[in-house]
Amino acid sequence: MSDLNSRIKEVIIESLELEDITPADIVDSAPIFGKNEKGEGLGLDSIDALELGIAIKDKFGVTFSTVKEETKKHFASVDALAAYIAENTKG
Template sequence: MSDLNNRVKEVIIESLELEDVTPADIVDSAPIFGKNEKGEGLGLDSIDALELGIAIKEKFGVSFSSVKEEAKKHFASVDTLSAYIAEHTEG
């Protein structure tokens, strides 16, 4: 899943134009939205969520539930997002 995690990180960085962030800067288990108790996480907001959802759909061909809580759990971290993509794509 490491390769997929890196691809997801690249999509996050490119789609949200995070200029000073590299894939190595993003902790796989850290929150994509907000920060954890260690201060890890990207701290993204709801506008970022919409842009990221569209970019993930275009890049990986997956769709997300319109149920906010269900979609939210898939976007919890790079690990959870990669797991969802792996489960819903071929190859």
């Protein structure tokens, strides 16, 4: 697990107050919203998406497109979010 992935998981847990989840419980490639065929994923909803988007913006200084499908792609998993943040930040 990369340092960026760990930091993203911490932001997810803290911003959404997920008390029963640790960073180790979050699978990097699993869906952040909904669940995959293996039952992996956080199953977050649209309200969580708004809160998480604001927290990610505040923590990492990235902005997201207003095009729903494009933003949805970036929030597909912790891995996808880490790739987007890495591409759109300096350092």
